[in-house]
Amino acid sequence: MKNFASWQNIQDMLRRRIIDGTWKPGELIPSEKRLAEEFQCARATVNRALRGLADTGLLDRRRRAGSRVATEPSRYATLKIDIIRLEVERRGAKYRHVLIENRRTVPPRRLQYQMKIHDEIEMLSQSTLHLADDKPFVYEERWLNPSVLRNIFQIDFDQVSANEWLVRNVMFTHGDISFSAANITASEADLLDANEGDAAFVIERTTWQDEQCITSVRLLHRPSFSMRVELS
Amino acid sequence: MKNFASWQNIQDMLRRRIIDGTWKPGELIPSEKRLAEEFQCARATVNRALRGLADTGLLDRRRRAGSRVATEPSRYATLKIDIIRLEVERRGAKYRHVLIENRRTVPPRRLQYQMKIHDEIEMLSQSTLHLADDKPFVYEERWLNPSVLRNIFQIDFDQVSANEWLVRNVMFTHGDISFSAANITASEADLLDANEGDAAFVIERTTWQDEQCITSVRLLHRPSFSMRVELS
DNA sequence: CAGTGGTCTAGACCACAAG
DNA sequence: TTGTGGTCTAGACCACTGG
Numbered sequence: 001m002k003n004f005a006s007w008q009n010i011q012d013m014l015r016r017r018i019i020d021g022t023w024k025p026g027e028l029i030p031s032e033k034r035l036a037e038e039f040q041c042a043r044a045t046v047n048r049a050l051r052g053l054a055d056t057g058l059l060d061r062r063r064r065a066g067s068r069v070a071t072e073p074s075r076y077a078t079l080k081i082d083i084i085r086l087e088v089e090r091r092g093a094k095y096r097h098v099l100i101e102n103r104r105t106v107p108p109r110r111l112q113y114q115m116k117i118h119d120e121i122e123m124l125s126q127s128t129l130h131l132a133d134d135k136p137f138v139y140e141e142r143w144l145n146p147s148v149l150r151n152i153f154q155i156d157f158d159q160v161s162a163n164e165w166l167v168r169n170v171m172f173t174h175g176d177i178s179f180s181a182a183n184i185t186a187s188e189a190d191l192l193d194a195n196e197g198d199a200a201f202v203i204e205r206t207t208w209q210d211e212q213c214i215t216s217v218r219l220l221h222r223p224s225f226s227m228r229v230e231l232s
Numbered sequence: 233m234k235n236f237a238s239w240q241n242i243q244d245m246l247r248r249r250i251i252d253g254t255w256k257p258g259e260l261i262p263s264e265k266r267l268a269e270e271f272q273c274a275r276a277t278v279n280r281a282l283r284g285l286a287d288t289g290l291l292d293r294r295r296r297a298g299s300r301v302a303t304e305p306s307r308y309a310t311l312k313i314d315i316i317r318l319e320v321e322r323r324g325a326k327y328r329h330v331l332i333e334n335r336r337t338v339p340p341r342r343l344q345y346q347m348k349i350h351d352e353i354e355m356l357s358q359s360t361l362h363l364a365d366d367k368p369f370v371y372e373e374r375w376l377n378p379s380v381l382r383n384i385f386q387i388d389f390d391q392v393s394a395n396e397w398l399v400r401n402v403m404f405t406h407g408d409i410s411f412s413a414a415n416i417t418a419s420e421a422d423l424l425d426a427n428e429g430d431a432a433f434v435i436e437r438t439t440w441q442d443e444q445c446i447t448s449v450r451l452l453h454r455p456s457f458s459m460r461v462e463l464s
Numbered sequence: 465c466a467g468t469g470g471t472c473t474a475g476a477c478c479a480c481a482a483g
Numbered sequence: 484t485t486g487t488g489g490t491c492t493a494g495a496c497c498a499c500t501g502g
Contacts, residue, residue: 006471019403019441031487042473047488057312058403063480064487072318072399077311077409080289081463083304167304171251171290172463177309180458181413181431199413199431207463209251226412231313231404231439238490263468274492279469296468296500 005039011049018058018069026071029059056232077229081177081205083164084130084138084219093132097161100191101127104153107143114206115143115213124152126162129191135222136192142217148209162215172214175207179227188220198223237271243281250290250301258303261291288464309461313409313437315396316362316370316451325364329393332423333359336385339375346438347375347445356384358394361423367454368424374449380441394447404446407439411459420452430455 014035017023029035032050036043050067053059057074061067088095104122107115124144130137142162146152148170155165180202189196200223206216246267249255261267264282268275282299285291289306293299320327336354339347356376362369374394378384380402387397412434421428432455438448 019405021403025400033487042475043488044474044490045472047490048471050488061488063489064482064485065480066487072315073403075313077313079309079311079461081307081309086304168257171253171305172307173251175463176460177463178458178460179411179433181433181453181455183415183429183431197415197429199415201411201413205463221413223413226410228408228410229311231407231409231437265468274494275469276471276493277491279471280490282469293469294500295470295498296466298468 005041005045007045007048007052010035010039010041010046011052014049015053015058018053023069025069025073027069029067029069031066075231077231079227079229083167084140084161085164088130088132088137091132093137094134096131096134098129098131099126099157099161100129101125102157111143111216115145115216116208117145117213121145121147124149126157128157128161128163130161130163136194137222137225139188139191139220140217141220142215144215145213148212148214163217166215170209170214172207173209175205177203177205179203182220184220184223192220192222194223201225201227237273237277239277239280239284242267242271242273242278243284246281247285247290250285255301257301257305259301261299261301263298307463309463311459311461315399316372316393317396320362320364320369323364325369326366328363328366330361330363331358331389331393332361333357334389343375343448347377347448348440349377349445353377353379356381358389360389360393360395362393362395368426369454369457371420371423371452372449373452374447376447377445380444380446395449398447402441402446404439405441407437409435409437411435414452416452416455424452424454426455433457433459 023029030038032043032046035046039046050059050061054061054067057076058070059067060070085095103125105125106120107123107125124146126140126142126144128140128142130140140163144152144162157165181199182202183197184192184194184200186196189198192200201221203219204217207214255261262270264275264278267278271278282291282293286293286299289308290302291299292302317327335357337357338352339355339357356378358374358376360372360374362372372395376384376394389397413431414434415429416424416426416432418428421430424432433453435451436449439446
């Protein structure tokens, strides 16, 4: 007999029952064992299907208590954090970047705090403009920590943006990212070919390798930029 | 002998090898079979560990070709889409909402397109202000599709916000969400207790149940709002 | 063709928590 | 105490694709 009951099939069937209200929010669903009997498959197969549903927030699962349809079914959206060059190219445009500033200096207090750094160490401070079809796309302000990136002063960031170099050469263990909106300043407006006060989408990201901060970056997108994600 | 080699342990060890450069970007790592021998465990256990690493973008896996460390290790950030009330309460504030407008009307063209609706049907149009500690937090403009939400005109949205009612009562099969920035208008500024032109963080979300659009919503956050996510 | 990852199975033991 | 989910095992077959 063929396997019509792959874990994907089972997951789809179970998701359907949740979505169409066969099993209502808060309700207990049959145990893995019973579902395995129903679908004539091994419990591990049902487990794989249910785990996926729990991961997306549709189910709450607890040992002994069983699996319940989530009462407040949070949904999760997964953002892909890409190299800016790829993001530009994905939009069908030609990518180019310009390194505007690149100097060693001590970061301001606010950033020391953000990077969880306690010494007044010198870092590499960069300003980069990323362009799509030669039109301003993102203005990037970045701080790079030379205590982690030993050879950082030898890299030619005119050839490769720090954004891309880091992704290819340095992996982080953890980090945080925040999204917000900001009115752009006169000088930023100049760089982004926009008007002072325009609302811009801002991403701030800081990454660490174990306890050491690698880099902190602020990406100021051109006005009208929007980031889109599919929900499933 | 105890199992010191749970799939989590194995995943951590393998992740470490990728992060510290033992295995470099683009490099082929040992097959599941070999790793299972190394860790003295079943292949399924290694598989579970590797699958997780592939899911987060650290590995590229292909049948026959084996597993390679990703050349462009995309990282993924998972956003939890919560009920606004919970988001306010998570920030330690008291939640309250005010239904400002609630009327039946035909949505404008732009929204018909966004909702992939082809008929000039009447919908429920709502404006809601969400408050945190009685201070404006988010201004919400929402369209609800009565062809899917049959009893929508009977719900008392003064008691429960549409945001919360929908999450608890209607599940979607898919949707899309976009993040952007906007200069707030004079009337929005009035509602949000801000100034005209201030930059506000905007979330637009549209959800469907199979082919039918359920709702489309635009959330205009108070200036200074930011959304933060952990990367791991 | 052969070796890889993808999946499924039947069984087992364990950790947990509701009753 | 007992039934649940969480995990691991040893083995198997399949789908895919590089050589």
